[in-house]
Amino acid sequence: MLTALEVFTTVAVGLMVGVELSVAFVMNRIFAALPEDAGQLARAHGGRMLGALMPFWYIGSVVLAGVWAVAGRHRHGTGLVLTAAGLLIVSVLMSVLLLVPINNRSKTWTPEDRPADWKEQSRRWDRYHYARVAVIVAAFTLLVTALA
Numbered sequence: 001m002l003t004a005l006e007v008f009t010t011v012a013v014g015l016m017v018g019v020e021l022s023v024a025f026v027m028n029r030i031f032a033a034l035p036e037d038a039g040q041l042a043r044a045h046g047g048r049m050l051g052a053l054m055p056f057w058y059i060g061s062v063v064l065a066g067v068w069a070v071a072g073r074h075r076h077g078t079g080l081v082l083t084a085a086g087l088l089i090v091s092v093l094m095s096v097l098l099l100v101p102i103n104n105r106s107k108t109w110t111p112e113d114r115p116a117d118w119k120e121q122s123r124r125w126d127r128y129h130y131a132r133v134a135v136i137v138a139a140f141t142l143l144v145t146a147l148a
Contacts, residue, residue, distance in 0.1 A: 002071050009064040010143045013088070016057050017140045020133050023050070028126060037111040043122060047107035051100075058095060062088045065143065077146030084146070087139035091132050098128040 023046070031042040065085035072078055102125040109118060 002068075002075075005064070005068055005071060006147055009061070009068050010140070010147060012057070012064060013061050013084075013136070013140045013143055016054075016061060017133070017136050019050075019054075019057075020129070020136060024126070024129055024133050040109060040111060040114060040118065040122075044107050044109050047103045051103050051107060054095070058088070058092050061139075062092060065139075077148075080142045080146040084139040084142035087135050087142070091135045091139070094128065094132045094135065099125060099132065102128075 027046060028043070031039040031046070033039070034042060062085060065081060065088055069078055069081045069085055072081065102121055105115075106118070106121060106125065109115075115121070
């Protein structure tokens with residue numbers, strides 16, 4: 001049973017990392033290459049779509065890593081799992097404190113009512129997102145290492 005939890009947690013976090021890497025290095029670059037209005041509308045739509053899904057994924061990953069750490073507390077690699085869980089908590093805090101406020105604003109913008117500094121706010125979100133991606137990649141790496 002513990003092995004299934006370890007594998008499920010690692011896959012769930014790995015898929016989350018893949019989605020977030022795709023946003024950072026594929027989707028946002030595609031959106032940036034679109035004409036200005038279309039790119040901004042695409043980012044707004046992405047913010048609505050992923051903004052509805054990702055809280056469950058992030059919090060679920062923290063819970064899964066926590067359950068793994070408790071259930072496997074006597075097994076090799078528990079310190080790595082605890083550290084990964086801590087990093088996942090950091091990623092949730094980064095999301096709530098840094099990214100969500102910008103996302104909540106930007107997901108409602110249209111070309112007619114977006115603020116004059118919308119591009120700067122988008123670039124700030126991107127910078128925070130790169131940092132969050134680094135944190136979850138580190139957490140994923142620790143989980144994979146704990147399995148080895």
